[in-house]
Amino acid sequence: MQLLLSAFQWVAFMVAGSIAAPIAIADLFQLSPADTAGFIQRTIFVLGAASLIQALVGHKLPINEGPAGLWWGVFAIYAGFSGTLYNSHEEVLTVLQGGMIVSGVIFFILSATGLLKKLSSLFTPAITFIYLMLLILQLSGSFIKGMFGIQHEGQSLQPFVLLGSIITILLALYFSGHKRKWIQQYSIILALISGWLVFILMGLSESVTVSDSWFTLPDMFVFGAPVFDTGVIVTSIFITFLLTTNMIASIRVMEEVMKAKGQPTYERFTKSGFASGLNQLFGGIFSAIGSVPISGSAGFVAATGMYSIIPFILGSAIIMIISLIPKVMNLFASLPAPVGYAVTTVIFIKMVGLALGEYRKEENVERIHFVAGISLIIGVGAMFVSPSAFKDMPVVVASILNNGLILGTITGIIVEQYILFKNKHHTEASKQ
Numbered sequence: 001m002q003l004l005l006s007a008f009q010w011v012a013f014m015v016a017g018s019i020a021a022p023i024a025i026a027d028l029f030q031l032s033p034a035d036t037a038g039f040i041q042r043t044i045f046v047l048g049a050a051s052l053i054q055a056l057v058g059h060k061l062p063i064n065e066g067p068a069g070l071w072w073g074v075f076a077i078y079a080g081f082s083g084t085l086y087n088s089h090e091e092v093l094t095v096l097q098g099g100m101i102v103s104g105v106i107f108f109i110l111s112a113t114g115l116l117k118k119l120s121s122l123f124t125p126a127i128t129f130i131y132l133m134l135l136i137l138q139l140s141g142s143f144i145k146g147m148f149g150i151q152h153e154g155q156s157l158q159p160f161v162l163l164g165s166i167i168t169i170l171l172a173l174y175f176s177g178h179k180r181k182w183i184q185q186y187s188i189i190l191a192l193i194s195g196w197l198v199f200i201l202m203g204l205s206e207s208v209t210v211s212d213s214w215f216t217l218p219d220m221f222v223f224g225a226p227v228f229d230t231g232v233i234v235t236s237i238f239i240t241f242l243l244t245t246n247m248i249a250s251i252r253v254m255e256e257v258m259k260a261k262g263q264p265t266y267e268r269f270t271k272s273g274f275a276s277g278l279n280q281l282f283g284g285i286f287s288a289i290g291s292v293p294i295s296g297s298a299g300f301v302a303a304t305g306m307y308s309i310i311p312f313i314l315g316s317a318i319i320m321i322i323s324l325i326p327k328v329m330n331l332f333a334s335l336p337a338p339v340g341y342a343v344t345t346v347i348f349i350k351m352v353g354l355a356l357g358e359y360r361k362e363e364n365v366e367r368i369h370f371v372a373g374i375s376l377i378i379g380v381g382a383m384f385v386s387p388s389a390f391k392d393m394p395v396v397v398a399s400i401l402n403n404g405l406i407l408g409t410i411t412g413i414i415v416e417q418y419i420l421f422k423n424k425h426h427t428e429a430s431k432q
Helices: 002-018 020-028 033-057 069-079 089-113 115-120 125-148 159-176 181-185 187-201 230-259 269-285 296-304 310-323 326-333 337-361 365-383 395-401 404-431
Strands: 065-067 291-293
Touching (some): 002 020, 002 310, 002 337, 020 069, 033 065, 033 269, 033 291, 033 326, 115 230, 125 404, 159 181, 159 337, 181 187, 187 296, 187 337, 230 291, 230 337, 230 404, 269 291, 296 337, 365 404
Antiparallel strands (some): 065 291
């Protein structure tokens, strides 16, 4: 019973954090209700399968896979090409299917050649600290907007939604800090259910119908055969390198959480790279969204104390099963978004602690202050630039400049590596 409850807590966390992306992308491409239902189903199925693959043959850590923000951004940019570079939304989606398949192949190449292992050495405590802080800062805007009830630009704050969100946060904090261990362990699912009930009592919850079917298998290449044009191949190469940044950082952070419980660390990146390649292929084949390991899992594990991978494996399998039952998906799709944002905010409070833990590991304080200073200014500054500013830029350039998390992390890696190289060269010269 305890195992099943833990698994369902993972299910609630994974679905709550993933359902928004397919709904938003379906809206961007003006998909019909039936096509939207299929897109949601396929995406959740792929995310469940991706989490299971990583847990069994990849990094073997309890890190759930979620829709990659980078792919989400590329989908949004390419949606604007319909009617200009491409004839229709369907044609754009076939190109994106091809892009995810290309990304999968590149992941295989990076893993087979050992390049992925070399890239992982760039993630020093300073870079992990920068990545986590940028991740928290980037997502905090979405959390606050969601809890204010603001779903789009120009919308006013919804006082009752904000009140419900505050009550949900207080409940989540109460459960996570409870003296009884079992309440602490299941704090996330208790907070989600309690918050949902609060929103129902306040008349702020709506039922959402994804589909009326009882059982549906996910289809393949729904929008047509994948298309491989030069533009998307170049984009996919760069996107894959950026996705490895997310993957390595997520593994590093979770390893730190597991290390506190005496779990051994070993080289996981090569196997995880192969698994990520397979997961990108699945995203393309099943006409869904490419996935990436979610760093927030570390905060979830730290908050609940669920360090065992068994409930995670079971939860991932349940995700795959419920994705085949649309009537169950209707229930998850009805979870009020502000409840998800409120509970996730509490999880990310733990992430701040993890970030500061990485900061404290760095012995050279002056270097981390300089590297973090320039990286955070550039990364956070980029978050305030309107996406429309990059509309005339190549997709690859827009994907980097429009993503403060990636831009700041890359800046940190370049600056730190330059300082380390300069110091090494200076030391060698002084010896001579």
